[in-house]
Amino acid sequence: MSHRTFSLMIAACLFLYNACGERDRKGDLRFSAPTMKEISEDATYSKEDSSRANWPERFGFGKKASTADIIALDIDIGPDGKGLPEGTGRVKNGMLIYRQKCIACHGATGKEGPYDVLVSKGESDKKAIGNYWPYATTLFDYIRRAMPFDAPGSLNDQEVYHLTAYLLYENGIIDSMSVINARNLSKVEMPARSRFVLDDRKGGPEVR
Amino acid sequence: MKQKKISRRQLLGKMAALGLVLSQDPLGKVIQQGVPLPQNTDDPTKKLGVFPGKLGTRSSAEQLEKLPTFTSSRSPLQNFYGTITPSDLHFERHHGGVPVILPEKYELLIHGMVERPMKFTLTDLKRFPSVTRICFLECSGNFRSGKEEMTPQEICGLTSQSEWTGVMLSTLFREVGVKPKASWFLAEGSDAAVMTRSIPLEKGLDDAMIVYAQNGEAVRPEQGYPARLLLPGWEGNTSVKWLRRIEVADAPFMTREETSKYTETVKDGKVRQFSVVMDARSIITFPTYPVTVEKGWIEIRGIAWSGRGKITKVEVSVDAGRSWYPARLQEPVLDKAHTAFRFLWEWNGKETVIMSRAFDETGYRQPFYEELVAARESKGGYHFNPVTAWALKGDGRVFLDNNDFSGISWEK
Numbered sequence: 001m002s003h004r005t006f007s008l009m010i011a012a013c014l015f016l017y018n019a020c021g022e023r024d025r026k027g028d029l030r031f032s033a034p035t036m037k038e039i040s041e042d043a044t045y046s047k048e049d050s051s052r053a054n055w056p057e058r059f060g061f062g063k064k065a066s067t068a069d070i071i072a073l074d075i076d077i078g079p080d081g082k083g084l085p086e087g088t089g090r091v092k093n094g095m096l097i098y099r100q101k102c103i104a105c106h107g108a109t110g111k112e113g114p115y116d117v118l119v120s121k122g123e124s125d126k127k128a129i130g131n132y133w134p135y136a137t138t139l140f141d142y143i144r145r146a147m148p149f150d151a152p153g154s155l156n157d158q159e160v161y162h163l164t165a166y167l168l169y170e171n172g173i174i175d176s177m178s179v180i181n182a183r184n185l186s187k188v189e190m191p192a193r194s195r196f197v198l199d200d201r202k203g204g205p206e207v208r
Numbered sequence: 209m210k211q212k213k214i215s216r217r218q219l220l221g222k223m224a225a226l227g228l229v230l231s232q233d234p235l236g237k238v239i240q241q242g243v244p245l246p247q248n249t250d251d252p253t254k255k256l257g258v259f260p261g262k263l264g265t266r267s268s269a270e271q272l273e274k275l276p277t278f279t280s281s282r283s284p285l286q287n288f289y290g291t292i293t294p295s296d297l298h299f300e301r302h303h304g305g306v307p308v309i310l311p312e313k314y315e316l317l318i319h320g321m322v323e324r325p326m327k328f329t330l331t332d333l334k335r336f337p338s339v340t341r342i343c344f345l346e347c348s349g350n351f352r353s354g355k356e357e358m359t360p361q362e363i364c365g366l367t368s369q370s371e372w373t374g375v376m377l378s379t380l381f382r383e384v385g386v387k388p389k390a391s392w393f394l395a396e397g398s399d400a401a402v403m404t405r406s407i408p409l410e411k412g413l414d415d416a417m418i419v420y421a422q423n424g425e426a427v428r429p430e431q432g433y434p435a436r437l438l439l440p441g442w443e444g445n446t447s448v449k450w451l452r453r454i455e456v457a458d459a460p461f462m463t464r465e466e467t468s469k470y471t472e473t474v475k476d477g478k479v480r481q482f483s484v485v486m487d488a489r490s491i492i493t494f495p496t497y498p499v500t501v502e503k504g505w506i507e508i509r510g511i512a513w514s515g516r517g518k519i520t521k522v523e524v525s526v527d528a529g530r531s532w533y534p535a536r537l538q539e540p541v542l543d544k545a546h547t548a549f550r551f552l553w554e555w556n557g558k559e560t561v562i563m564s565r566a567f568d569e570t571g572y573r574q575p576f577y578e579e580l581v582a583a584r585e586s587k588g589g590y591h592f593n594p595v596t597a598w599a600l601k602g603d604g605r606v607f608l609d610n611n612d613f614s615g616i617s618w619e620k
Contacts (some may be wrong), residue, residue: 052337058383061332065317073317073453076394076404079462100430123477132479135462142464147400152304152400164221192479195472199483203516203570207583208475 065084077141081186087161089180094166098161101148110170115149119170130171134196136188140164249293250379272297275361279303280347280367286493291511291538291546293368294341295423300430301347301366303465304400307450311426311434316418320393320456323385330434336375336383341417341440343544344369344513348443348470351592356599356607363596363608367513369546370431372438377412381456390456394463395437398452405446406460407439408482412615415440418451441515441544442484443590445470472589486515488574489593490522490549490566500604503557508535511546512557514568518542521567522549528561528597535564555600561609563597 077083093130098110106112110119110128120128129139146152155163161180168174173188180188201208226527249255266272272282274297281300283293293299300306311330319325352358359365390409397403407416417438420427421604427433432449439447445465460466466482474480490512514523518541523532538548549564565574577594581587597609 055337055382059336061335062326062328062383065327069317069327070319070325073396074319074455075402076396076455076461076463078457078459080459108470129468132468132480134467138464138467140464141404141461142468145404146400146464147305149304152402195477195479196467197474197478197479198357199480199485201483201485203485203568203572205571205573206283207579 003074021099048126049060075141075145077137079137081137081182084137084182085157086182087157089161089163089165089185091162091165091174091176091178094164097162098166101151101155102163105149110167118167121172128171129167130173130191132192133185133190134190134193136164136168136173136190137186139167140185168190237512238562239539240344243413255375274299275365276300282361283368283509285360285365285367285491286496288493291369291548292423293370295370295428296371296423296429297429298334298368298422298428299345299366301444302399302401302430302449303403306429307399308429309398309434309450309466314434316435316451317453318380318384319453320457321387321390321458322381326384328380329461331418333375333420333435334578336588338373338381339376339417340367340371340373341415342371342542343438343440344486344546345438345444346513346515348483348486350592351588351594353608356610357497358438358608359498360491360496360596364489366489367546370422371424372417372419373421374417374438377416377437378414379419380418380454381409381412384456386456389458392460394453394455394457394461395446395448395451396453396455397432397436397448397450399450403445403448403450404461404463405448405465406457406463407437407446409456411439411442430452439484441486441517443470443486443515446484470590472584472591473586474584476585480526483591487515487591487593488512488514488516488519488566488568488572490519490564490574491596492524492562492564492598495562495600495606496598497606499606501555501600501606502604503555506553506555508551508553508562508564510535510549510564512537512549512564512566512574513544513546514566514570514572515544516572517544517569519547519566520569522547522564523567524549524551524553524562524564526553526555526560529563532565556603557602559602560600561597562600563595563609565595607615 074083105115106118111117117126117128120126120130120132123131125131133139140160144155144157144164148154164185165178165180168180168188169176169178173190174180184195225340272284272287272294274283279301283297283299297385314330316328316333317325318328325387344367350366352363376540386409389520392406392408393412395405395407418435419438420435422428422431432451435451436449437447437451460482463606490510492508492510494504494509508524510522512519519537522535522537524535525532533551535549535551538550541547567573574593574595575583580592580594599609601607
């Protein structure tokens with residue numbers, strides 16, 4: 001049996017399966033990786049269009065992305081610290097930058113607003129970094145991509161490191177002498193980490 | 209006698225300038241007559257109308273407006289008929305304003321755990337096999353209450369529905385060759401927030417799309433021009449607008465919008481994360497505050513939707529939840545789509561409370577406020593989809609009912 005015939009058969013089976021009102025996926029979150037077969041078989045893509053079995057292996061639209069193309073945009077930081085640039089963050093330096101560039105919107109101690117509260121220590125405080133953020137790496141990623149709100153993307157990596165250190169300190173997570181960097185930021189233990197659970201609801205009658 | 213031909217343009221110009229009308233004399237000759245412009249006439253048959261134009265207009269009698277705040281703008285659900293949201297009234301929620309992106313400069317980069325990292329221009333995206341589908345988009349922070357004088361727009365106007373056209377994300381993933389170990393991808397926007405969300409690859413291979421058109425034209429700037437991710441049935445924030453980059457990976461990135469925001473506190477002090485599917489919900493959109501109705505026949509109307517599939521049933525109560533009746537659903541009922549429901553009712557003029565509740569194909573029933581509060585030990589937050597009740601006063605005025613349904617049998 002040729003690969004093509006096989007694909008068509010799978011496509012037909014999927015079609016019948018769907019047509020019976022039985023759906024294999026309901027948009028639910030499954031945290032396991034799809035198998036190689038799911039990704040490589042044409043049939044995976046044949047959910048509602050069996051003609052996809054006739055598609056060329058590749059359409060050839062678009063251009064190959066160069067390493068430079070990728071580096072220019074690839075700014076995300078993973079929870080394991082992947083993507084963090086070189087640099088060191090010091091609490092005292094961070095405090096000075098905070099007073100200059102953040103205080104107007106987040107308040108003298110990070111609690112007064114007018115915008116998001118940035119400092120919290122106990123469970124009873126308003127949700128903020130100290131009692132609600134599960135990963136320290138998110139702080140670096142977010143400040144670098146989006147803050148200051150009215151001048152996004154204006155901070156250099158060094159400033160972002162200092163601000164990250166300062167906010168972790170203000171939230172009672174690191175001490176004033178701590179120095180953070182690409183290797184230790186992901187290891188900072190965030191108090192809220194253990195509170196986070198994955199949504200495992202799948203519909204059905206139970207209200208949760 | 210020779211008749212002089214008058215072009216339409218000349219005619220319009222003259223008419224406008226001089227208040228001239230054309231008429232024919234008894235021999236059929238076109239003559240011009242100066243007459244006073246018809247003033248203050250409300251008889252449209254006595255006044256020449258507006259000639260065809262380049263853009264349509266909305267009747268000046270229809271005051272349709274979104275309701276903007278610093279962070280969002282709400283759709284006027286109570287003014288809509290059917291289920292498609294006019295594009296200029298689609299709700300807005302963004303975290304750094306609406307960016308200006310030139311279509312010729314647009315590029316989508318796909319990289320990470322793929323065989324061939326690629327970048328696609330808008331023209332490239334449009335060359336791929338295309339798909340059109342209708343679905344709702346709803347912000348997961350779509351619940352407000354607190355006073356009686358609230359419209360559906362104020363309560364849950366952060367939901368809208370469009371017909372979207374674009375390319376299936378699975379088509380692009382096939383083109384770049386996703387590696388077998390991949391299980392998540394990051395979607396990133398090119399707005400001032402450089403919005404990012406981690407999405408399970410499974411959703412990407414299921415019904416995710418990159419859309420460039422909305423209701424027959426290019427996607428509106430507020431909705432992600434020139435191209436956005438569309439994840440049918442999922443909380444709006446995950447359908448990243450102004451999409452510039454997709455990075456395929458084997459773990460979520462834990463961005464700010466999936467940790468500090470768009471998570472909700474649930475029982476035992478826990479925080480529920482990646483709760484991305486929108487639960488079934490319905491709302492009556494007529495009669496609601498601020499309308500006043502008359503005794504007699506009333507068609508109760510509303511919309512119902514579920515992120516987990518199709519709406520299977522909507523029930524309406526006109527006696528404060530003591531009894532429930534099935535409403536008529538407008539066919540075709542679509543997957544993950546606003547579905548119009550209607551319930552014809554003869555109101556006897558006595559004060560009562562009306563409400564609706566939605567059911568979807570997973571067997572889920574839209575819960576009452578108290579049920580959600582009890583289940584989550586929380587009085588609001590993301591993914592709060594309670595039954596909305598409307599108090600109908602004896603004089604026909606309608607108000608949002610305070611959410612106290614104690615004493616109602618929920619399971620009816």
